[in-house]
Amino acid sequence: MRYKTILSGSIYQESHSFNPIPTGRDQFQIAFGEDALNAFRGTRSTLGGVIDTAEAAGFEVMVPASFRASPSGIVDDSVYLEFKAVMIESARRGGFDAIVLALHGAMVTTAHSDPEGDLIRCLRDIVGPSMPITAGLDLHAHVTPFTLAACDFITGYKTNPHADMAETGQLAMQAAQAMLAGKFEPVCVSVHFPMLTLGQDRTDEAPLAGLHARARELVENSSLYDISIFNVQQFLDIANMGQTVVAYGNGNIDEPLAAASEIADALWKARDALVGALPDIRTCLARASEPDRTRPVVIGDQGDRVAAGGPGDSTFVLTTLLTDFPALAAAVPIRDKASVDRCRDAEVGDFVDLVIGGRYSTETPPVHAACRLLAKGENIEAVMRGPAHGGMAVQTGPYAVVQIGRVSIALTELPLTYLDPNFYEAMGIRTADQRVVVARSGYHFSLNYADIGDCMTCDTIGMTAYRPAEQPFTVARPFYPVDRMAYQPVTAVRKRLLLRS
Ligand SMILES: [Zn+2]
Incomplete structure (x- = not known):
């Protein structure tokens, strides 16, 4: 047989x-x-x-x-x-x-x-x-x-x-x-x-x-x-x-x-x-600023979750950090092909003038800055440590890591979820050294970051925020709660x- x-x-x-x-x-x-x-x-x-x-x-x-x-x-x-x-x-x-x-x-x-x-x-x-x-x-x-x-x-x-x-x-x-x-x-x-x-x-x-x-x-x-x-x-x-x-x-x-x-x-x-309520960005970053804090606050950027199909180039958290919380060491991901391309021609250690993010997430304007280039590469394999997706390898594609003030920015051509700390670690950003780490996920990141930080999903603006009445649904309607309907x-x-x- x-x-x-x-x-x-x-x-x-x-x-x-x-x-x-x-x-x-x-x-x-x-x-x-x-x-x-x-x-x-x-x-x-x-x-x-x-x-x-x-x-x-x-x-x-x-x-x-x-x-x-x-x-x-x-x-x-x-x-x-x-x-x-x-x-x-x-x-x-x-x-x-x-x-x-x-x-x-x-x-x-x-x-x-x-x-x-x-x-x-x-x-x-x-x-x-x-x-x-x-x-x-x-x-x-x-x-x-x-x-x-x-x-x-x-x-x-x-x-x-x-x-x-x-x-x-x-x-x-x-x-x-x-x-x-x-x-x-x-x-x-x-x-x-x-x-x-x-x-x-x-x-x-x-x-x-x-x-x-x-x-x-x-x-x-x-x-x-x-x-x-x-x-x-x-x-x-x-x-x-x-x-x-x-x-x-x-x-x-x-x-x-x-x-x-x-x-x-x-x-x-x-x-x-x-239908839930989430803390706003100031509440999350105030928590990260607590003087006796020993672990990073890991922020799920609800408004631009690549894990839910968002474009991954919202600058909302980055801008708030640079403007109002400049003392916080932070790791932020931005999907931005043009910036990765500009970094390709620079040497590590150089300052590069970049216009970062905000191309698709049009409600968050790009960040213009002279950024120090910390690392770059054409591809690196991040093996997720889990527990979710543990052992699975994700290819980052072309990337560059740049720094503005105390913020390390992981720039990639592709949208990435950052569901696992190893996305950052693979690119050379040590998550344990940060006060704030940003994931492009609303829930799933909280499993794989639980042992390195305190996870908070933050109510940020963007394409994946839960504001269905403001989104251009046509074919799917009517549905609850946008339409008040019976069961x-x-x-x-x-x-x-x-x-x-
Ligand atoms: Zn799912």
Whole structure:
């Protein structure tokens, strides 16, 4: 008997509909075949969880392609089509028993508002109705009945900040394995409604902590296989944008129907508690100025979170530091290709006249200054120390580190999330020496910086601030809380056609 084989693969990007910079192929880290397999094996990523679980269970794993980019603007459709073509070619070639995908789920391309759904449907058309197809997605995925109808099992992270990517890949793999063994007959009930969660989105705090605890309790005390609560990414101006609760029963519909309805109702009832308030920049920087402080304050720049698709060139925190808190040693990231280019022609130690940031984040003007060049390079690999994404390598692309007063500025061509202190450390900025360290993230950074500093998400202005009424949503509307609307849940059921052999 031959070993069973899994066809996996990953395309992973989170899009921001209002970020004007399109995301091209050059922003993706791309690996094919054995290179992709080796890059993700043993990492705390969704794809790593799929690979490690499959191999531990004696499966062979094929990863034809992994395409991965930071959250950013809408993706050039040709990038998605390239990935899709590789996956389709592998699917047509056959030689595998199930498909287990590692996807983000909130990607939008210039031609597809639900590319992950398009991919799964095309793979389903090739392999037919009986082959298991499962997928692990981000908690912020845009999950539609269209996608759910073509997939046997979809599971999302249960944590925000995200700490369980590998476990999500593991569950997607285990579900496929259980289907192959004839032990899992997925019956999917999804409940969807148009609403955004805004600012009180942590799963370790009320109200989401209670909802996830209840979902876990339901799964543990029944034959339910899984419940995922997808709080959609907040900057997707696409059709059917909203919250989706997905529950899977094993063979019966009653349990997932009751569970999905109960959790969705509770999510709607918690709608006002999901809109939070964050401290302003002066509160955060005053905290960093406390004389007895021994650790940096790590600031999540809420208004320009690359982790949520922001452009990464807001100067809001930088300007406030230079103007009002010049005594604070700080590390600030700015995505600015032109400044990186200017530094390329200078020597380390030189002063370079730069106009930094504010090109896309137009509400924060550029900073003009003579900056001392501390370091530069064409690329450096930052290996994330985790716990989130631990072991994964991120390429910085071309960069320069410059200094104005006591502020070290990490300039990069690419937008980077700074989810992990090693982004800075790789470029030679010691985070432990700072009073302030800025991450382009609202939640996720707090996991990986917890041991070096005190994390605060700061209510700053910008493209990723939670002010949906001020953003040019059209297609996604109406939705709560921009539109005062009643609860209008849409329930969909999908029962797998089990072909018993
Ligand atoms: Zn997410």
